[in-house]
Amino acid sequence: MVLVTTPSAEVSHALARSLVTSQLAACVNILPAVTSVYSWQGALQEDSEQLLVVKTRRQLLSNLNAAVLRLHPYDTPEVIALPVTAGSRAYLRWLCESTSKPDLDVALAAGGTPPLK
Numbered sequence: 001m002v003l004v005t006t007p008s009a010e011v012s013h014a015l016a017r018s019l020v021t022s023q024l025a026a027c028v029n030i031l032p033a034v035t036s037v038y039s040w041q042g043a044l045q046e047d048s049e050q051l052l053v054v055k056t057r058r059q060l061l062s063n064l065n066a067a068v069l070r071l072h073p074y075d076t077p078e079v080i081a082l083p084v085t086a087g088s089r090a091y092l093r094w095l096c097e098s099t100s101k102p103d104l105d106v107a108l109a110a111g112g113t114p115p116l117k
Contacts, residue, residue: 001056001081002052002053002061003051003053003079004051004080005049005077006077007047007073007074009030013030014071019056019068023100024060024063024067024099024100025054025056025060026055026099027054027055029055030051031050032050056095057095057096057099060100061081064079
């Protein structure tokens with residue numbers, strides 16, 4: 001699971017749609033109203049933001065991070081991964097089935113056969 005803050009509903013929805021359609025996330029929850037208090041460049045800041053809760057797999061974190069950095073308007077967007085230690089077996093199966101399979105994608109793109117597991 002990954003947390004990402006955004007400055008607006010437009011950015012939240014565009015980022016969520018991009019992550020899901022690219023299969024970097026199975027689901028993205030958009031929490032529309034959070035207040036962030038933080039220090040930035042030596043000054044105390046307080047901003048209204050939105051929070052994305054991104055459901056993904058550990059193997060996709062690098063690609064997900066790269067996508068957020070490419071699409072996000074902030075110079076330093078928040079991308080924080082949290083471990084999922086347990087969950088509904090059916091939900092976790094669906095999450096895996098709904099996200100891309102890096103090994104399979106790499107093998108197919110190279111014209112090879114998928115690895116056997």
